[in-house]
Amino acid sequence: MKKVEVIIKPFKLEEVKEALAEVGIQGITVSEVKGFGRQKGHKELYRGAEYVVEFLPKVRLETVISDDKLDAVVKAVLKAASTGSIGDGKIFIIPVEEAIRIRTGETGDNAVR
Amino acid sequence: MKKVEVIIKPFKLEEVKEALAEVGIQGITVSEVKGFGRQKGHKELYRGAEYVVEFLPKVRLETVISDDKLDAVVKAVLKAASTGSIGDGKIFIIPVEEAIRIRTGETGDNAVR
């Protein structure tokens, strides 16, 4: 199994979620993160004090999938999340040794199906 | 070492934390996430516009442990987090190559003890 971690622009969440659903992914965990990268933040001003917001709001999706779905998932994300402009984000693939569904105790691919 | 990532229902946090403490786990990092899975969200209505809250609030616990504790940890979580109803969540086990305690520079199992 693999964990696919995807960092995207917040307003792309809906689209990526749907793209994943289309390739049969139903389990996703989402968190709000702040990103620091090539895309530069905007300036805010408070009473003359300039304040550069370097960390931009991003959304992280994580989904653990069986190895055979990896390609489809990556493709789906690439398509749905890309705007072509800087700051679109990244996909990271991380090995997962085991997955367990708490409710049933199912393990392995069954747990993430 | 392994990282055990657990996604649970928010109100189970206290119980799972205690269960982990009982098997000797003291270091945990917790974050609020939103989950998308088989458990369906509720509907909210704003002036007649229906709004399905698809992402449900979940809590993620992460703990990095030495390999020998893995079984105990998994068992403890399974017991504490399960309500038997859909949406109870998942456990993922991910390999960790190294852990370092920032304060002391200790590494490996010593760092997570």
Next chain:
Amino acid sequence: MKKVEVIIKPFKLEEVKEALAEVGIQGITVSEVKGFGRQKGHKELYRGAEYVVEFLPKVRLETVISDDKLDAVVKAVLKAASTGSIGDGKIFIIPVEEAIRIRTGETGDNAVR
């Protein structure tokens, strides 16, 4: 490639980010987490009911890097994040199989450069 996950005290964020920039790391994802460890929380009191805040606010930085940068990164973090007092946090190193830049489709080390 490796993912370096760092849990630090919130007010250290700025310093660690700069230390990472100095060793050439430009891509970082940051999230707010709550930590449970040896450092004990403070007590809050609400109308006589004592309430121990066990989970302390921490910040997690994640950065995916090419293997050759690992040493420099760990050293930079250790130096910037340490206060010598309990609760300074941890560094975890996790294997990453692949990284993809969504905007360009670049993969591997190129994606995280």
Next chain:
Amino acid sequence: MLLDMLGPRRRRMVARLALAAILVAAVWPIAGFAEDAAPAAAAAAPAPKLDSGDTAWMLTSTALVLFMTIPGLALFYGGLVRTKNVLSILMQCFVITALVTILWTLVGYSLCFEGGGGFDSYIGTLKKAFLMGIGVDTLAPLALTIPESVYVCYQMTFAIITPALIIGAFAERMKFSAMLIFMTLWSLLVYSPICHMVWSPNGALGAGGLGALDYAGGTVVHINAGIAALASVLVIGKRKGHPTTPFPPHNMTMTITGASMLWVGWFGFNAGSAVAANGAAGMAMAVTQIATAMATLSWMGVEWIKQGKPSALGAASGAVAGLVAITPASGFVGPVGALAIGLAAGAICFWGVTGLKKMFGYDDALDVVGVHCLGGLAGAMLTGVFALHQFGGFSDAADKAGLVGQLIKQATACGVTLVYSFVASLILLKIVDVLVGLRVTDAEETEGLDTTQHNEVGYNFSA
């Protein structure tokens, strides 16, 4: 809609109890119509005339007291619950405001203030149901320098805040529908008689009867609401997790904001109770301010000593305790009395929400008992002391009764209110429980009242 599914056996029980409720409810109106006694107190004076200054102040006071409930009390209470229940609190305050307004218009005002019926010691008549007979130019029979329409509105705001205070006790677990039914019954069957007994010229407890002093609502509002609150938590039970899990306030800034609004709005409550813009109103404002300030410092001091640090919630609670305690006294005591009452109220109510509550172990979520019932009792009794001229007060009646005499009157009025309100509230709650069930299910409680009762959430910061 409102009725949940019931089995046949339970349904029969419901029917029986509903019948009982209707009977009880019917007593008052019938009583009210029974006899059209002679015209009330006032009359005969040298042709009463509207005073625009008094009217201006009473219009303002009405706005101030309404402001106390929405948004004041709503925010004070709302900040103290968990995030998942914040809207249920705001909604309850808001809808109680609407509900009681209608009840008051239909029969409440008449039952409270239109005396002259056969049971005039206990309850009014229905002669002014639907505000019948109140025109643009009608002056208030009990305050002949202002229009009756203003008097109706001003008193209405008291009838609104009293039930709204109770919701703090059973917060985070009562069904919205049950709350509505209970408050309807409570307003008519508990608030009306108590209010009439204390403030109507021929009421059993007030100036025309026993002679207990209650300037702005120590018994009518605070003891009444506070003891009903106790009844409600005894019937509905503790929140899941109490007392092991802590329930820290989800938004203390909201609570402090609400407390500040209560403080400011309370000027309408107490200084407005002079029903005129004069020296009595001025002094009532002064002593309100002084007692509140003193109670704030008093609670803060005790907390600082006992718990090591002074908290914002403590300061705010102290202020509310002071406001509650000075309420019955505010037209009768002077600055020194106010200092004493404030000092006592802060310390006593601190004990109420820590010691007393722990002692008995009931789950009064937002401390209505410890602050309003206890603070109201302290205030009512101390009024019996500091209203006397020898203690810096201004009440000739109290002087005449003497210290002990007046204290007995005060105690009696408190006792009657405590017993009647407690018993009646218990009965009404049991009835409502049988009718629709008081409490949400365990799952609903865990999920929170906002989504389960109202299909909404308080905050959506990441939307």
Next chain:
Amino acid sequence: MLLDMLGPRRRRMVARLALAAILVAAVWPIAGFAEDAAPAAAAAAPAPKLDSGDTAWMLTSTALVLFMTIPGLALFYGGLVRTKNVLSILMQCFVITALVTILWTLVGYSLCFEGGGGFDSYIGTLKKAFLMGIGVDTLAPLALTIPESVYVCYQMTFAIITPALIIGAFAERMKFSAMLIFMTLWSLLVYSPICHMVWSPNGALGAGGLGALDYAGGTVVHINAGIAALASVLVIGKRKGHPTTPFPPHNMTMTITGASMLWVGWFGFNAGSAVAANGAAGMAMAVTQIATAMATLSWMGVEWIKQGKPSALGAASGAVAGLVAITPASGFVGPVGALAIGLAAGAICFWGVTGLKKMFGYDDALDVVGVHCLGGLAGAMLTGVFALHQFGGFSDAADKAGLVGQLIKQATACGVTLVYSFVASLILLKIVDVLVGLRVTDAEETEGLDTTQHNEVGYNFSA
């Protein structure tokens, strides 16, 4: 600064349209100066004298109505938008308050209330521009017991809230600069004539003209703002994502707080419209409270039945609907009329924000049309019914006109307001669109108005 980059062709167009705008703008003042007609209505009375009670109440009412816009309306609206636009709402309400104050001082008050010009049926003169001639001791010509300075301020607060209401419709997508220009024009060219026609002694629609009844601003404020809101959403278009993406409120506690403040402040709006502290003010307060309460329950009931659960937003919306609908009626109807108007308003406006809006598919972000326009219309028409003595009202004029007669007058006034305000608003919006562009770019809309227009964010909880 204010002008965005324009191509030469577009620039020419701008020039032409700007010219047109200036011409339109110039008409009123010129008209105003045209003729100094005979002194207005008042005069001749037995030496008018300031009444301190009336003055006290009007000072208070002014504060209350200002309180309705900031922070009341700002919070009510602010809570309903997404987090990234919350400051834009607060800022718009705040700056409109400042802007309209200055416009009012310069010419607005004079245009609205200083009649006697050649077009006295439609617009005032500029004789009191810069508040010229208003001294410390000048009494208000239209309310001889209070200083004119107070009258100026009181009416100013109405001129402030009316444009502020409109912003709810085009929320989350209009440029701040465009909003400022539009509101400047709208205030002068739409609010002023409508206000003059309805409330100036010789206005075409009010007591000295057609005889339509509008006590506190059903046409002037609510229908006027509501229909301009419709115009604005037709011109500016839908928000990105509408209607597929949901836009849930980001902070319902803020919205309920704002609604509560609106409710309390509205006492200044309606009871203040008596311009005195007397029985008329008192009755206006009473019926305001009753109608609002009834509308709250009415909306809640309909929602409960139709959608399964009563929501806090529903209750708050119902209250606002009731407040809107009772506004034109508040000086003319009695308690029973208030109950009826409230009942109707809750149900009608519920349909306005669900049925009507869906039917036509416009994106009125915060339901200004459904609540203010529709509620205003309902109120205006029902005023024509319940103002009659036979339906519990107090208006001799309505009695004289008869039910049908008065309804025709009401409908006419509504119609004139609807048509004039809609058309004029459309034209002004088009002009502003050409001048600076009404709408932010797609990218700005996605990022949110707070950072793109104001360089700030609403919340920084983790800072």
Next chain:
Amino acid sequence: MLLDMLGPRRRRMVARLALAAILVAAVWPIAGFAEDAAPAAAAAAPAPKLDSGDTAWMLTSTALVLFMTIPGLALFYGGLVRTKNVLSILMQCFVITALVTILWTLVGYSLCFEGGGGFDSYIGTLKKAFLMGIGVDTLAPLALTIPESVYVCYQMTFAIITPALIIGAFAERMKFSAMLIFMTLWSLLVYSPICHMVWSPNGALGAGGLGALDYAGGTVVHINAGIAALASVLVIGKRKGHPTTPFPPHNMTMTITGASMLWVGWFGFNAGSAVAANGAAGMAMAVTQIATAMATLSWMGVEWIKQGKPSALGAASGAVAGLVAITPASGFVGPVGALAIGLAAGAICFWGVTGLKKMFGYDDALDVVGVHCLGGLAGAMLTGVFALHQFGGFSDAADKAGLVGQLIKQATACGVTLVYSFVASLILLKIVDVLVGLRVTDAEETEGLDTTQHNEVGYNFSA
């Protein structure tokens, strides 16, 4: 409790300084009792009579000014700090309200307004300590149409807000205990004499002395608080991280809400300073509204030009700047003067919080110096201009003094206030620093004042 651990050497120093403090503190009361001079100004008039309208307005004004501090100022300031310090701000405002109320009751009112002692130019006597001699029917010696109890309360709200303004400067780093001690001393030893000098009939700076004009507190409240704020940041030092780390506001919606409440409440401040419901009050309200609006637009304009975008914080700051600047002028200037004062105030204070602050590099956390001190100075000087009839004002005294003459008077009063308040504040702060230490530890500052001083946190959204 309050005293931290001290070494023996330091303890000796404390003892010495405490002695000094007590001596200073003792001067006033002793002075006060020294001589019971002849009855003050008033008297002799044709039997003064309470006016219910004036009383109504002053009761309302009292509520409005209290509303400015809690929750107004508390929210305005509270939103601007970081999340971890929000409760410390709310708590400080709340407890200062309580503290000053008690001080005022005990001696403050008497020191400020009960003249006739041997040092009547500088300070009052203690004859009315504990509000002795003030009964229900006592009329205010300085405002014979209202009860003295109301006058006491009204002036109390000024004594409350003045120290509360100062906390903005040293926000996020002062110990709560130190703040309490400092404010106690400051209220008695700085506020009392300045207030007496300006507003007491025989005060050295006011109408009976120098003849400087200060209608509602330009010197007494704003310059006084503003310069004390400067003293406080010089003594306590910068926040950790200043100026490299940005400290963005944690909740701008809270700040805008607070600013709105300040705006509305300020009507009580300025129009209330007429101590009557008459034309003077009306005109004060009008010019307050106009100057505030103008300053809002003025700050917004400057910011827009200088920094590319207009911010909500800028608009709110501009409004406060305008309110501050019009305060001393509000009873003397006309609409045109108000426009000018507003225009100036917005631009000057913008420079105060950007240019001036950067120039000197002090860490005035929430810009008390730049807005209140500078705005107060601007207002005080411009009062000397626009109070003259030739500039649209109403002050005969100013006309008599002539432009230059009046400006010198104004400058003198400003100068005296600046010097006395600055020096006295510096000394008091040093004393408190030695006594208990002014500043929290580095670790506490990092963790935040909410948990370290009050054991609480502002928000618990995920609870």
